[in-house]
Amino acid sequence: MLKNYIKIALRNLRKYKGYSLINILGLAVGIAVCLLIFKYVSHELSYDEYHSKSERIYRITMDHPQAHIALTPSMMLPTLQKLFPEVEAGVRLFDAGRFQPLVIRNQDRVFEERKFVYADSSLFKVFDFQLISGNPNTALAKPNALVISREMARKYFGNLNPLDKSLEVNGREFEVTGVIENMRSNSHFKYDFIASMITRSGWSELSDDTWRSANFYTYIVLDEQARSAGLKQKVDSFIRENFSGNEFAASLDIIFQPLTDIHLYSEVSEDIAPQGDIRYVLAASAIAFLILLIACINYMNLATARSARRSREVGIRKVLGSEKRQLVGQFYGESAFLTVLGIALSVLLIELFMPWFNQLTGQTLAIDYTSIEFWLLLLVTGLSVTVIAGSYPALMLSSFNPSAVLKGAKISSGSPKLRKFLVVFQFAASIFLIICTIIIYRQINFIQEKELGYKQDNVLVLTAYDDVENRFNTLKSELNQITGFQGAAMTSETPTSIRAGYSPDIEGVEEGPNFIINAIRTTPGFTDAMNIDVVSGRTFTDGDFTRANRSENREYAMLVNERTAAHFGLEPEELVGRKASIGGSSGTIVGVVSDFHFASLHRPVEPLFIFPRSSFNKVLISFNTSDVRGTLEETGKVWSRMFPQYPFEYEFLDQEYNALYQQETRAGNIFTSFAVLAIFIACLGLVGLASYMVEERTREIGVRKVLGATSVQVMTLFSKDFVILILIGFILSVPAAWYMMSQWLQNFAYRVEIEWSVFLLAGLITILIAMATVSYQALRAAKLDPVDSLRSE
């Protein structure tokens, strides 16, 4: 019996190659997309779970009314460990490469590195980093000890064993005490160099254990019985008792962040590395499911539309004694068979598109074909698709009334209403995706094009090494020789993202206890180099700089932005001349600059201080030239001549800026891809349906042509039906897309408006594509010779 079913299935498949191909291709694409996204989602969800203690590890963060930051004072961990025995272990991380890369050297191998962290020796008690060589108990115990990753070992030492050898970091000699396996991709932080925290003791007033300043990432391991809530209560009361005078501390909320929540759920600033967002993961999952659904709907539609062809077979089988469930089984079997073919093709597609997908998501994922999970997933997907796609056709086909069928009556091939509904749904989903894509792209474009209030293009960003700082004026005069040179300045941070926060004090103004302001330290010439307008007062002079950095009696000239004035309800000129102090430095406000965006456009412009205190991390070199390459070359020459010991490694300011929006850009790319896929699958379905309709109505077309219809009229006749369906889908998708996108745009303080033109554009695109698909079939139909159409079979 089975052989009979197989024979029929295969012969039907071969007989209607076109339809079969459409079905298999549609299923394959849908399944491939689903599996790829599943891989991505499961990777995102798995972050940090590989540590054996992951369920008991927490990161400590501080929630303050103005910001929730991931950093803590260095005193936090020792205090907790001393007071609360339920803290089994803990470690602090100090990210050294955050503001400025480090120059690392082994003989003639010199590179700039950013993934450098200082960690307490208890690191390996908290995290499961596998040491390939070295002892986890002693690797970070002594000063100047360095653990490097396998990749770095190869980079700096080739095939030699780096253990016990030395590596120079910013001129200081470290001893390699261990090599770890490269940190896994599903870790919320990834470092290549781990140095012992004890190295830093005595380096500065802020490096030893103190409650002042917050520059460390603190992780703790709670013992089995402890609950973080209980510990939190204790910590809260500790703070209340010991910091009762301090307003700042009083408004702090200490949060214990579960390790495994960090990657997707943390909404903190100053995170150790850019993290993901659970919302994107959810959105991706929803889209995956949507696309799979569209593919299944295709199958359903095609199978039922063509069911009339199988109806005779169904009737005969019933006459011959087949029970209904045998028929149901037969047709489920056929859909299972097609699904298997679809799965086989999808695996091929996955391998083909994996590199592109990795680029899209910024990951390097790969399918492990030996894992049981993969095959299980495949099985589950196959079963689900078979059931979802195959149920309707199977049940419909098997319920044909044999007498009606065999009498030769016209069989209703399922409910055309249902088919229309399904087509509407497919297109509603596709149009939804297209609308979202367009809006996301507009927002990204808006971000990239937005006037930030300072010069973005043709500005180089380099590292302000010590020697560079010392000889900066010479550098400036040398650069002045280059045509197109506009100006240069050194800064503590680049203006794209100023994060340093201070608690200022301004004469005659009540700041409020929680007022934290961002500030950037620059040399004079900053405002000129960056085209920042001075609205009131004046900008820095060389004299200001000297006064700010002399050994005694320092006086600071300060600049504030317009927003600062507005914050206190003052006019800009009212602030000029007032005394102010910030970060322990006091002086006078000499000028007010126009607002510029110094943080991502997610947030509105906030108050900003600028003051000329050294030291600096960045060199900004600003040009006005059309010959970018030439100017770059010249600059490189000057640099290499003046500072041969430092590599000429630079970034363009707008590159840095765009990197802030990596997540959004990625989202945009992902949405585009999915929109394209969804439309592709939906159109596949259309091709099938349209060609089927044409076949069905061949006779009708013949009659119409005989009665005088032109080809165009016939084409219009066919296309009309589909246009209406698409329009309905359009109407349905608009409110959903509008709602979703408004929600998403709320994330940005500066955003595009959702305009009508977007919706019209999306609808137009869809209709054009769909029409192109359908009209080919319709044209074929219209061109048929009526004689052939009307010949009776």
Added chain:
Amino acid sequence: MVRCQLYSWHPTNNKPLTTHNQQHTIMIKLRDIDKYIDKRFQRTFILKDVNLDIEEGEFITVMGPSGAGKSTLLNILGFLDDPSEGEYFFYDEPVHSLSEKRKSDYHKSHIGFVFQAYHLIDELTVYENIEMPLLYRKVKGKQRKAMVADMLDRFNIVAKKDLFPPQLSGGQQQVVGVARALIGNPKLILADEPTGNLHSEQSEEIMELFAKLNEEEGVTIIQVTHSEKMAGYGKRIINLKDGAVVEENPYVEEV
């Protein structure tokens, strides 16, 4: 008001039959069978108040003009359709309350269908078409092969066993259809215009075959046909006509 009347006529001397041969078992009993379709506020009757007894071994022809409900009657007899009202006893078993499974059991064991349009499965070869009923009866491979071979031989179509129906002529297809109907050794054959698409020589062949089966093997045959000549092969004629009851031989009008 539509009423269907059944009259039994002897095929050759046009005299009504008043008695049935009491020796044979009654295979089929129809009592007050109605078949109607309800549309909105209208009820259209296809069969009304049909009462019928059929014995084992009869060869019956059902005749009547188009739309009289002949095919419907045949479908009801063959469990392919359910009457709207009334009772149907098959070997004293009430068909109207049989489960789907029981009905298909009967299809497998007792009933063979022959259709005007042959209704072969185009995607299967002649051999595979004939084999199908045996698959549903779960006959084992070797035996199946033997039975099919026997059938092919009997109907002289061995050479065509690997051809597909579209490659055969009408008559050949009908032969295959009959072979398929017969292979399970059914007790009852229902034939809906079996010679409708055949020319006279082919028709005769088929009807001879039926007659032989009926006489030599006691297979009960109920056929529907328009042709008086074909009707002649049977032993009893049942007339279906909607509208008024007719007294005269309805075939005078048909010509």
